[in-house]
Amino acid sequence: MASSSVNLEEIPSESLMNELLRRMKCAPKPDKRLILIGPPGSGKGTQSPIIKDEHCLCPLATGDMLRAAVSTKTPLGIKAKKAMDKGDLISDDLVVGIIDEAMKKPSCKKGFILDGFPRTVAQSQKVILCL
Numbered sequence: 001m002a003s004s005s006v007n008l009e010e011i012p013s014e015s016l017m018n019e020l021l022r023r024m025k026c027a028p029k030p031d032k033r034l035i036l037i038g039p040p041g042s043g044k045g046t047q048s049p050i051i052k053d054e055h056c057l058c059p060l061a062t063g064d065m066l067r068a069a070v071s072t073k074t075p076l077g078i079k080a081k082k083a084m085d086k087g088d089l090i091s092d093d094l095v096v097g098i099i100d101e102a103m104k105k106p107s108c109k110k111g112f113i114l115d116g117f118p119r120t121v122a123q124s125q126k127v128i129l130c131l
Helices: 012-026 045-053 062-071 075-086 092-103 121-130
Strands: 032-037 058-061 111-115
Touching: 032 045, 045 092, 045 111, 058 062, 058 092, 062 075, 062 092, 075 092, 075 121, 092 111
Parallel strands: 032 111, 058 111
Antiparallel strands: none
16 A cells, blocks of 8 residues: 555545554564474464464465465566476575565565575575575
8 A cells, every 4th residue: 555556545444444553553563573483284374374463574474475476477486487397496595585575565564474484594594684
């Protein structure tokens, strides 16, 4: 909604009020950066929305972000699709690039939750460079 191309008259009043209330609730919250680590099925995806709502953070699940980048055909998504089509693993640099783009979104201003990434020391070092 921060874009100047959005016509606020077309947005329902209830949606505008909900966004205003969300922003008022989130304003005093401290900035945070969280990483949820655990094996598949350990509850990271279950806990992330709860933490997101309580602390006004944006959830960054690498699998979801990769699928979104591929479906919207972003430059990084196109590179990821090529690797996926070959059956290759997605490179750390590519995943970190997608995470870096996501962290710059206005919804991540108060902080973020990394869900299932980084998984190695090398990945964590690359993510730290984005911060």
